[in-house]
Amino acid sequence: MKLPEAQLAVLEAASANDAQPIDRLAEETDLDPPTVAGAAFALEEEGLVGVTERVETSVTLTDEGHEYLDTGLPEIALFEAAREADGETDLGSVIEAADLAGPQVDIALSNYARKGYGTIESGTVTADADADPDADPERRALAALAGGESIADESVLDRLASRNLVERHETTHREVRLTDDGITALMEGVETADTVGQVTPELLTTGEWEDVEFAEYNVEADAEEAHGGRTHVLRRTAERVKDVLVGMGFEEMDGPHVDADFWINDCLFMPQDHPARTHWGRFEMDQPTEIDDLPEDLVERVRAAHRDGVGPDSDGYHSPWEAEFARELALRGHTTSLSSRYLSGFEVGELEPPQRFFSVEKVYRNDTLDATHLLEFFQIEGLVMAENLSVRDLMGTFTEFYEQFGITDLEFKPTYNPYTEPSFELFGEHPVTGEIVEIGNSGLFRPEMLEPLGVDCDVMAWGLALERLLMLTHGFEDIRDVHGTLVDLDFLRNAEVVY
């Protein structure tokens, strides 16, 4: 008989008298446990070994379980307070005496009567004189588990698991034992087959792979879980957003993350003494501090618009405007800096309408970190340059875009930006909390912005938050689940992009 190398090694290491665990065979044969398991399954199919399985459950305390191990179960705290209070008492004061707050109150109430600690009725609580919290099976089980003991009573474990105080983990143990046929085969002599179990770099480089025979693959064999690398769901959603926008006729813009305040703010008719330009928490550059090339004539037109406005109907800010400030470098707080670069003709030459541009890129803001704010996030920037645009074009574009991600309940709210009029904030509904979440800001660029840039048709534009889009499509509530050190790895391993 001929067998592939790994199978022969396992067959020889297996014993007829003692069932051997996979790990021990792996040690003995110097093979990986998954290889041994695979070989054992193959041998089992040939009737040469028997494989038995045993599923072992281990139980560990959750964070909440550990907390109650230290501080005591809420229902016991309630019982002790009620007993102290001597008989029938007002529920509110007992809860207070028990030092219970938030969700612990509900936890205490829902377990109190069930566990025979007493009754709670129309605002009064009684303590059962015979109840013994020291004998509380859940309390004892928590302590025993923490001490490494196991708990035989499944119903107590079920209860603790349903209270989310413990977690069960299952591991499958396999043992291999030689069969009579296996013994006979060994006695008759088994040789190594010429079949190859695995492709190696040598087989590939020498070309030998063409002549060898490969062992059959057992796709049912148990194998270790392998988490390969994978593109982050946010990055994949960014790619999907780009595909959708390209499909809608948009071209991608590209430009610097660190840019002159001129492109980030001045071109957008943001006055230099606007509180946002100091309080926005710009991340300004230490080195170098300023840009060296700005188109002089454009700088002059932007300065004039800020000082005096454009055309007969417009008024400027009449406040100081310094070219030095315009040249200062900072991390961009929005990608609308790219729109001003493109619209000015600076990036790809003068643009003739109609034009559509977008970018899906990082922006940086000195915000306070919380569940919906990060110091850097991705903005979906876009602009449409054409004759006679209206708010309906803007709304129609958003409706078409968000539909591609299954978001069909957009809401619009008028807002104010120095560079757009009218301006609209966009909202969508969070699929889990039902909360209305802001997902973007938009509007039609004002003449005070467009005229200095040399654009004489309409331009509608927007900045949408990619992370917020992902929140709506995937239902997570904290942006830190996908970014940074607190990420939910399981979520990232399994999340798919919504199409």
Ligand SMILES: N[C@@H](Cc1ccccc1)C(=O)O
């Ligand atoms: N720049 C705005 C978005 C926006 C872009 C273009 C027009 C209107 C609004 C922001 O960062 O929120």
